[in-house]
Amino acid sequence: MIRIAARNSQLSQVQVKVVSDYLNKLGYETEFIGVKTKADLFANEPLYKLGKGVFEKEVNEYVIRGLADLAVHSMKDLTSNLSEELDILATVKRDSPYDVLVSKKDVFDLDSGSIIGTSSIRRKNFMTFLRPDILVKDLRGNIDTRIKKYTSGEYEGIIIAEASILRLNLNINYFKLNPIDFTPEANQGIIAVVGKKNDESIRKLLSELHxxxxxxxxxxxxxxxxxxxxxxxxxxxxxxxxxxxxxxxxxxxxxxxxxxxxxxxxxxxxxxxxxxxxxxxxxxxxxxxxxx
Missing domain, CATH: 3.30.160.40 (Porphobilinogen deaminase, C-terminal domain)
Structure with missing residues (x-):
């Protein structure tokens, strides 16, 4: 049995399924372990106030303490310096790295004064630079929560990663954002599998997924x-x-x-x-x- 830790969000579970399906095909049983992170516990706080590692620390602790064999993350959520005990054992082939605007109108067609939602300072500043007449408001929550806030009319549009829409197989209108205008966050669209640095057997097991x-x-x-x-x-x-x-x-x-x-x-x-x-x-x- 290979135990896989990750956040409880729908997107995290879809990402875990990519890894577990691969392992199942090799003949290994897997178990999903859902973990609450700091970002989940303080879901209404802006991300920049919570500091680094808010999506990953508690999940990785399960591997360090031996409560899980692997941790699966959106790689963009991993801090640049992992714990000395851990290593990235595999990166799954990248999905779309791009940001998208979920809206009825593209960026330059939005009405002046439109309200756009995002929890990212990067996306906020890029949007404000391109359209200073647009109001950007903070938006937290899992992907499904953010989209519900958009469809309920709280926002004229929201900016999220295209990879999340593709992985969740969502049927919603959106516009892909030019990476020159909206350069993605580092490692956006990449699923990372984290494990013990010295666990060569697991690393070898994941070699075909990498x-x-x-x-x-x-x-x-x-x-x-x-x-x-x-x-x-x-x-x-x-x-x-x-x-x-x-x-x-x-x-x-x-x-x-x-x-x-x-x-x-x-x-x-x-x-x-x-x-x-x-x-x-x-x-x-x-x-x-x-x-x-």
Whole structure:
């Protein structure tokens, strides 16, 4: 029996199913362990007030304490520094990395004064930069909760990850947002499987589930984030795509009034390429007096 810990949300359970179905096909039984995180306990607080690791810490503790064998996360929720006892054992092939606007109208067609919901400072600042005449209000809750608030008319639109819509197989009208305008959060669209660092048997078991190109993109993005600083409490986005042996990356920062976007295309170690992009963005931020 392989025990898999994750949040109790519908999206988390769908992500766990990807991993458990893979293990079931190999002949292993699995057990889901639902865990409440700090983000769940303080569901009405803005994310930036809760600090780092609010979606992951309690879930990973189950693995550290031996109460679960694996933890499954949206990789964008993982802090840049995992516990010394843990490691990312596999990254599932990436789903869409893009943000979307769930609305009847696209970004530039929204009426002036429209209310748009998001819990992300990054999305808020990018939207405010593009449409300063739009009102952006905080929106917390699981995906189904956020969509219900939109369909009930509380918001003219909400910004969420396209991957969540695809994974939940939702039938709802939305517009994909250009990654130059809305550069995604690092590792958006990636499912990460976390386990004990020294558990080579589990690592080997997950080898066919692991997608190396996705992992390379993830490491490059996380390396950029290390340089700039980031996460769901920061107005910073980064996205890498590996094409053949080259990494193409973009990174953006905005305070709502100004926005900087830089790009890179390189061969090489993903961590090094990510660091180079981070330094490039940081240099431009200094030039524009945008150091947070």
């Amino acid at each position: 997608d190396q190109e996705t992992f390379n993109e993830a490491i490059a993005e996380r390396s950029t984030m290390e340089i700039v600083g980031g996460g769901c409490h920061s107005p910073f986005g980064v996205y890498f795509e590996q094409i053949d042996d080259r990494l193409l990356g973009i990174a953006s920062f905005s305070n709502g009034k100004k926005k900087i976007t830089v790009a890179i295309e390189r061969k090489g170690n993903p961590k090094d390429v990510g660091h180079e992009l981070g330094k490039l963005l940081l240099g431009e931020m200094k030039n524009e007096n945008l150091i947070p």
